[in-house]
Amino acid sequence: MMTDNPRQPGSLRQAWLVILLALLYGGALAATQTTLGPRIAENQRRETYRVIPTLVAVDGAAKVQPVTLALADGKKQEVFRVVADDGATAGWVLPAHGQGFQDRIDLLIGVTPDVATILGLYILDQKDTPNLGSLITEEPYLGQYRGMPTDPKIVVVTSAPTTTCQIRSVTGATISSTSVAEIVNRTIESLKTPIRRWRAENKP
Amino acid sequence: MSSSEPTAMERFINGILPENPIYRQLLGMCPTLAVTGAMKPAMTMAVSTAFVLIAANLMISLIRRLLKPHLRILIFTLTIATFVTITDRFLAAYLYEMSKALGPYVPLIIVNCIIISRCEICAATQGPFTAFCDGVGMSLGFALALASLATVREILGSGSWFGIMLLPKEWPHWTIMILSPGAFFALGLLLGLANWISRRRQEAAARQANEPY
Numbered sequence: 001m002m003t004d005n006p007r008q009p010g011s012l013r014q015a016w017l018v019i020l021l022a023l024l025y026g027g028a029l030a031a032t033q034t035t036l037g038p039r040i041a042e043n044q045r046r047e048t049y050r051v052i053p054t055l056v057a058v059d060g061a062a063k064v065q066p067v068t069l070a071l072a073d074g075k076k077q078e079v080f081r082v083v084a085d086d087g088a089t090a091g092w093v094l095p096a097h098g099q100g101f102q103d104r105i106d107l108l109i110g111v112t113p114d115v116a117t118i119l120g121l122y123i124l125d126q127k128d129t130p131n132l133g134s135l136i137t138e139e140p141y142l143g144q145y146r147g148m149p150t151d152p153k154i155v156v157v158t159s160a161p162t163t164t165c166q167i168r169s170v171t172g173a174t175i176s177s178t179s180v181a182e183i184v185n186r187t188i189e190s191l192k193t194p195i196r197r198w199r200a201e202n203k204p
Numbered sequence: 205m206s207s208s209e210p211t212a213m214e215r216f217i218n219g220i221l222p223e224n225p226i227y228r229q230l231l232g233m234c235p236t237l238a239v240t241g242a243m244k245p246a247m248t249m250a251v252s253t254a255f256v257l258i259a260a261n262l263m264i265s266l267i268r269r270l271l272k273p274h275l276r277i278l279i280f281t282l283t284i285a286t287f288v289t290i291t292d293r294f295l296a297a298y299l300y301e302m303s304k305a306l307g308p309y310v311p312l313i314i315v316n317c318i319i320i321s322r323c324e325i326c327a328a329t330q331g332p333f334t335a336f337c338d339g340v341g342m343s344l345g346f347a348l349a350l351a352s353l354a355t356v357r358e359i360l361g362s363g364s365w366f367g368i369m370l371l372p373k374e375w376p377h378w379t380i381m382i383l384s385p386g387a388f389f390a391l392g393l394l395l396g397l398a399n400w401i402s403r404r405r406q407e408a409a410a411r412q413a414n415e416p417y
Contacts, residue, residue: 014272014275015275017267017270017271017272017275017279018275018278018279018282021267021279021282021283022282025282025283025286028286028290029286029289029290032289032290032293032294033293036293036294036296036297039297039298040293040296040297040300043296043297043300047300102308103308125304126307127307127308127311128308129308130238130307130308130309131384134307
């Protein structure tokens, strides 16, 4: 009897090339990352160290001291203590990251020595929509954070802010704007107590 | 390979002007409009796209006899994505500032229609040498188009070319030319110019053909 559906070859016979190429390309990408990863990390570290003094707005040559803190959940996180000429803490810079609209957002948050006020914000990396979500990297949006108290939490609004804890979102990029505020809130929340504890144990 | 398909030299020549991906095929408009505010990002994008295009064309051509019709687009995408990721990592390692300036446009090479169309039109049906020549020709055509747009936009918008000041200080920088509207103005004008030149050449060829001996 004739059949309308001729027998199809098995899935493996159809897809063997895709599987083989996926393995080959995966190996190539792993080799690329292994080779270039350290250099990319070094580029990011250099940029971080270049930006840190500008975030805390220190006059003169500031010293940057990496400090590893234990978080409440037992994890460790590295933060940067900016030391002024007289040896006092000029401020802290907290590396942070979280999900943006399209990809991960990496940023640095500058705060006062007592973690009570935000001194500045810098977006290290983001891949949100160009000329829309990417506007979170620019001064009109980032400048709003400067001088904000860290308590209560920052809230993103779509109209003109009416309180000191409000940030106006970038028009058409509410998700990107909210993502940054949430990353900042979460990072400060998790690091505020460990930093204050570190200060109490390591005066000045 | 059927005899009606273009030769390697024809593929190479066609990519540069007669089938220029930007001015004749209107493909790859996203990077064309987005990164041509200045020559440096435009040329970085041109070289990055050239690497991906040539490498993907070569790879697809080498495995063309193994391609299943219903899986070919998946394999094209897989191949292009791999080369794009390698390019992106390379830029982040060796041209960090430029990589940051180009932002998502390097990863977006994955969806550049020029590359997938060359895989489909040439690499999936012709040998590696022809596919290589096609990739080089199309890459040169793409680079020429980006360079022409970036030249107009950078000179009028910033008074410079490759960062070197060309116009006098008195030049009132037309900032709009390095912004998004300037990309559309410049592309529209250059497309019009390309069409005008093309029509003139066709008319001249027709006149020559009709001339009595």
